[in-house]
Amino acid sequence: MSHYTAPYLFCPACGKPLQNSIIDNHPRSSCPSCPYIHWGNFSLGVGGVLWHNDKVLLVQRGHNPGKGMWTIPGGYVDQGEPIGEAIIREILEETGIKAKPLSIIGLRDLPSERHDTYIIFLMEFLGGTLQAQPGEVSDLGFFSLKECSTLPIPSLTLSALDASHAVSQGLVFNSDVKLSSKLSTLYQIR
């Protein structure tokens, strides 16, 4: 299967058999009877670095990939959900903690069969009580940097903790610019 063609045979919009057409220089699955074109298979994830009293919120993954590893909380963005709301929802679901996004401090791009992009936010603690999401999270807590050094933590999470101490704030939400679509949000370097 090419990255450009659909992993299914029939149009998900109208059910007609898909055909291969050359569109923007690549053979792409398209529908002969409606406007559907398979542009690819993308997923968008978010993670959040949340410090509270000089300790960072980490969760122990309850299943693979990375079962048993300690990471920042996060998950996948729903279709139509603003990324800044997705990270609030994911942290609350996984940990019981309320937080709000301050800025974007990292982005991991994984252009594989399912092109997966993961955006890392710096968060502000608002409140709540630690409560692990059953199944997803097997353990959780706030940890000092010294305590973190004794846990199995993937390099992506370690780099996010580093970035959260950077001089630059990273990409900050800018509501002053009116974009053409009301659904758009702009994050800008600060």
Ligand SMILES: [Zn+2]
């Ligand atoms: Zn169709």
